Amino acid sequence: MGNDEAVMPWVDMANLACGFHASDPDIMLHTIKLAIQHDTQIGAHPSYPDLQGFGRRKIDMDKESITNMVIYQVGALKALAESQNTQISYVKPHGALYNDMLRDLTIFDAIADAVACFGVPLMMLAIKDNERHLEIADKYELPIFFEAFADRAYLSSGELAPRSMSGAVLDKEDDILDQVKQIAHYGKVRTIDDFLIPIEADTICVHGDNKQSIEMIHKIKNVLLGD
Template sequence: MSKGKITLNCDMGESYGAWKMGDDQAVMPFVDMANIACGFHASDPSIMIQTITLALQNNVQIGAHPSYPDLQGFGRRSLAMTPNDITQNVIYQIGALRGLCQSVNTDVEYVKPHGALYNDMMVDESIFEAIIDAVSCFNLPLMMLATQTTDQHLDIADRYDVPLLFEAFADRTYLSDGSLAPRNLKGAVLDNEDDILNQVKQIAQYGKVRTLDGCSLLIEADTICVHGDNEASIALIKKIRHALLIDED
């Protein structure tokens, strides 16, 4: 079981031009870490700087949220890219966010890949190493799925001297192999308040969750991902924060 404070992280800055996604203004006060889209699955320079400024105002850590170059698919489609191409694309995205951060006297503090890139790195060591290679250029930690982390992942990260942050999900169910249940499976996304809060409490208090296929899965998490794209989930984020504060006591 993870020791110490479990932080909350949330994907943010995912609007694009006139298209709005989420309610960052309402969510930001209740999270510890903002995973800010870098323009390849969502966001643009104006949205990025707005989100950076909002994070600063709320004393929230800023993380780069790079993806495959897939605006049309919101980064949820796997693309055929060489490891070298992935490394260069991730460096480009982190560099863009870092430049905007430095323009307001702050910086990126960690990296969490988005969508298909996140899922692919957990099952393909060449993709994981390509991302680790990119992240190592900035001396930042990489956030990854706690339940699928292997000794091979740890060895690769150690070789590049990249610290790791282990993540669990509040509103996604798991399979017994530690992977997130695919979104097309019934029950893959939790939408019931009690179910979500119970999963958060299981992770924080007992270091485990019940999987979609009925197993008990151990989770050692540093951080829990929450989503805030509607009014109901914003209210829930407040309750998740409260539940974690109680657990710390």
């Protein structure tokens, strides 16, 4: 679905779907080999079991089932990576599961419990009020990577604007590059309702299913490198 061959040379980290919202063992292995070729870190990208909805629909599950589901998906990618003498470097939940873990501390706890089994960091959105998330992560001795988004608009709360909202996905070159510059150089982002909020991120995400963003990756890389 995405143009992985064009994207991989320009990214430092790649989120690989683990079969529940997209991909299968053959595609997973092919993408692992592509990441190795370009010295790109491999991240597991688990989701709710939602192939039809591309993982963007919330599915009600109990805490233990969420933990087991994440272990199952990450474990599959980990095994395939090890078959190629490489490792996964982090875990980043996908779609609705990602959004739910930010809003529901029980879900975050379930995911943190799962990710801690693998000894790698959990990636999450850099939001203003994340003290409770960090307390849970500390309970599991779980490192956190904070990320921001190049091509998604923000709410004044620090959350991503829902895709159902007009303007939630940025598709203009100037808007994307301006947002990257604000985040990388000033630690701030302008929200969809025109507030300026602080944001501290370790990495910037670009969506592979956004055609405009794929075309922008080279330019975004240059902005981050200061060119």
